[in-house]
Amino acid sequence: MPGLERIDVLWITAGLGCDGDSIAMTGATSPSIEDVLDGVVPGLPAVALYHPTFASETGDDFLARFHAAANGQEGPPFLLVMEGSIPDERNKSEGYWAGFGTDRSTGQPILTCDWIDRLAPRAWAVVAAGTCAAYGGIHAMEGNPTGCMGLADYLGDGFRSAGGLPIVNMPGCPIHPDSFMETLSYLLRQAAGNAPMIPLDDKLRPRWLFAQTVHEGCDRGGYYEQGDFSAEHGTPSCIVKLGCWGPVVVCNVPKRGWIGGLGGCPNVGGVCIGCTMPGFPDKFMSFAEEPPGAKMSTAAVATYGTMVRSLRRFTRGSMDHEPEWRGKQPTAGAAEDEGDGIH
Numbered sequence: 195m196p197g198l199e200r201i202d203v204l205w206i207t208a209g210l211g212c213d214g215d216s217i218a219m220t221g222a223t224s225p226s227i228e229d230v231l232d233g234v235v236p237g238l239p240a241v242a243l244y245h246p247t248f249a250s251e252t253g254d255d256f257l258a259r260f261h262a263a264a265n266g267q268e269g270p271p272f273l274l275v276m277e278g279s280i281p282d283e284r285n286k287s288e289g290y291w292a293g294f295g296t297d298r299s300t301g302q303p304i305l306t307c308d309w310i311d312r313l314a315p316r317a318w319a320v321v322a323a324g325t326c327a328a329y330g331g332i333h334a335m336e337g338n339p340t341g342c343m344g345l346a347d348y349l350g351d352g353f354r355s356a357g358g359l360p361i362v363n364m365p366g367c368p369i370h371p372d373s374f375m376e377t378l379s380y381l382l383r384q385a386a387g388n389a390p391m392i393p394l395d396d397k398l399r400p401r402w403l404f405a406q407t408v409h410e411g412c413d414r415g416g417y418y419e420q421g422d423f424s425a426e427h428g429t430p431s432c433i434v435k436l437g438c439w440g441p442v443v444v445c446n447v448p449k450r451g452w453i454g455g456l457g458g459c460p461n462v463g464g465v466c467i468g469c470t471m472p473g474f475p476d477k478f479m480s481f482a483e484e485p486p487g488a489k490m491s492t493a494a495v496a497t498y499g500t501m502v503r504s505l506r507r508f509t510r511g512s513m514d515h516e517p518e519w520r521g522k523q524p525t526a527g528a529a530e531d532e533g534d535g536i537h
């Protein structure tokens with residue numbers, strides 16, 4: 195099939211969420227959304243973005259593109275981005291949890307779930323932006339009344355888009371700006387026929403972005419290895435005992451920095467709370483205590499690390515000096531100076 199020359203990005207923020215992923219996305223620089231829309235990124239088709247926050251149209255004018263896509267009317271192929279978790283609208287006798295726009299004939303809200311039912315099968319690809327859309331996130335905590343869930347749970351394991359893709363999950367609370375734009379760009383390049391099928395892991399995440407743990411990219415990893423664990427904030431030491439889940443969480447934020455290479459949770463003193471993970475937040479609470487599983491490993495590392503640290507301190511002490519023979523040689527100038535009285 196020939197590659198697409200143009201594709202529209204239809205972005206719905208009307209799941210249960212805070213729109214934080216949309217805001218985070220605007221911080222991307224590699225590439226930025228402006229670069230993608232301006233057509234300056236090589237290998238991508240022409241792209242138009244339909245997003246409720248960034249649109250110049252309002253009301254029915256804005257919704258027209260969504261209605262046309264949902265009705266299968268002629269128009270460019272589209273990529274659907276879903277933000278926010280998907281409620282269960284069947285778990286109550288009246289009312290609704292989430293809607294997007296108003297039905298012109300009835301005046302009633304159009305349910306977010308109805309939009310998904312109609313748009314997802316027609317979309318060239320479907321992206322779940324943020325942990326809420328990917329796995330349910332904070333709104334799907336145990337005991338919540340909405341019964342909400344991630345998009346893959348809503349659409350089912352066997353879902354394939356019109357382009358033949360499974361859902362692409364880009365978790366994070368919020369998404370990492372550049373990682374999201376990199377994923378979107380990959381899909382757009384694939385749509386243009388310039389990239390092979392996007393490689394995803396078994397949780398439908400882009401494989402190359404979620405192969406490493408936070409710990410493996412953390413600035414404080416050297417402190418962990420030497421058993422230097424901090425009991426308070428404000429030190430450069432490892433903060434696992436303050437609640438960091440980095441050793442078991444897959445996320446490239448510490449390696450990549452948040453925006454423009456700067457920041458990255460534990461790098462700047464914030465414990466990793468596992469916000470990219472399907473089990474977030476329930477399985478990572480409380481956020482302020484040493485993770486139960488870390489107790490054994492940190493006890494083992496503390497024993498080994500304390501010894502290694504003192505040995506290294508000794509070695510560093512000797513390496514931190516010039517060799518003895520240097521400085522014992524008179525300098526050329528000093529030799530010439532000898533006897534001439536000039537010093």
Ligand code: SF4
Binds near residue numbers: 431439
């Ligand atoms: S702060 Fe967290 S991620 Fe960093 S080294 Fe310590 S445990 Fe690992």
Ligand code: SF4
Binds near residue numbers: 366446
């Ligand atoms: S480092 Fe941890 S808390 Fe920070 S974005 Fe990654 S998973 Fe979330």
